[in-house]
Amino acid sequence: MTAPLLETRNLVIRFGGVIAANDVSLSITAGRNLAIIGPNGAGKTTFLNICTGWIKPSAGQVLFEGEDVTPLPPRRIVQKGVARAFQIPQLFTEHTALENLLIAVAARDRLRNPFMNLHRIPERDEMMHLLEMVKCADAAHRPVVELPEGQRKLVDIAVALALRPRLLLMDEPTSGVASSEKHRIMEILVEALAERKVTSVFVEHDMGIVERHAEEVAVWNAGNVQLRGTPREILDHPDVIRDVIGEAV
Numbered sequence: 001m002t003a004p005l006l007e008t009r010n011l012v013i014r015f016g017g018v019i020a021a022n023d024v025s026l027s028i029t030a031g032r033n034l035a036i037i038g039p040n041g042a043g044k045t046t047f048l049n050i051c052t053g054w055i056k057p058s059a060g061q062v063l064f065e066g067e068d069v070t071p072l073p074p075r076r077i078v079q080k081g082v083a084r085a086f087q088i089p090q091l092f093t094e095h096t097a098l099e100n101l102l103i104a105v106a107a108r109d110r111l112r113n114p115f116m117n118l119h120r121i122p123e124r125d126e127m128m129h130l131l132e133m134v135k136c137a138d139a140a141h142r143p144v145v146e147l148p149e150g151q152r153k154l155v156d157i158a159v160a161l162a163l164r165p166r167l168l169l170m171d172e173p174t175s176g177v178a179s180s181e182k183h184r185i186m187e188i189l190v191e192a193l194a195e196r197k198v199t200s201v202f203v204e205h206d207m208g209i210v211e212r213h214a215e216e217v218a219v220w221n222a223g224n225v226q227l228r229g230t231p232r233e234i235l236d237h238p239d240v241i242r243d244v245i246g247e248a249v
């Protein structure tokens with residue numbers, strides 16, 4: 001059996017009286033896009049924050065490619081190959097899309113001042129290619145502030161890919177985007193991830209997106225994984241219909 005790309009063992013974290021991670025053990029297989037669903041406050045974002053090192057668990061471990069990364073600072077975990085994209089794109093809005101990618105590359109290993117000589121960075125062609133891959137080449141020289149939300153989301157994904165991750169953790173990648181555009185954005189995203197051989201885990205509230213774009217689904221409830229299965233198995237499950245969806249998809 002192949003070793004998991006990322007594995008968590010018995011993660012625990014409390015915030016006051018709330019147990020946001022209650023003995024979470026989960027393994028993520030390389031090449032299989034996993035959606036995380038669950039009611040508000042179930043601990044989905046907390047799980048992503050623990051995996052990226054932003055929150056340190058009071059017990060348990062995170063292993064990436066078999067190595068215990070639990071004590072490492074977030075920047076070291078990024079360098080190991082775990083990237084993160086947020087519900088609200090974290091971009092420098094006055095800079096162009098291409099500059100945002102170049103800043104990410106420059107900041108990746110802190111070898112260069114991220115705001116100096118951006119256009120002399122040798123990875124410039126690779127970054128242009130990444131923008132083409134997410135269908136945003138036309139945005140390369142436009143300030144991010146001028147871009148529509150859907151394009152900002154895709155540029156944000158390209159920034160994450162600029163870090164050359166093997167695993168990308170995303171919080172609601174299509175939130176804030178018009179529903180007519182959501183599937184197109186997911187299609188571009190999934191294709192770009194496949195081309196770069198990046199496995200993804202994404203938290204999602206839109207069950208239509210889960211059904212069409214996830215290969216596996218994990219259901220969170222009260223700080224732990226309640227169920228795991230294929231999208232069809234999960235979306236048809238009576239507990240999921242009752243606790244998460246409210247109606248059949």
Ligand SMILES: Nc1ncnc2c1ncn2[C@@H]1O[C@H](COP(=O)(O)OP(=O)(O)OP(=O)(O)O)[C@@H](O)[C@H]1O
Binds near residue numbers: 020038040044
């Ligand atoms: N830094 C924090 N300080 C205090 N409480 C927190 C903190 N982060 C999360 N919590 C609490 O932990 C619980 C889990 O939060 P989390 O954001 O992980 O849930 P979620 O499943 O992502 O929810 P949503 O779907 O609403 O985003 C919630 O009760 C939340 O209020």
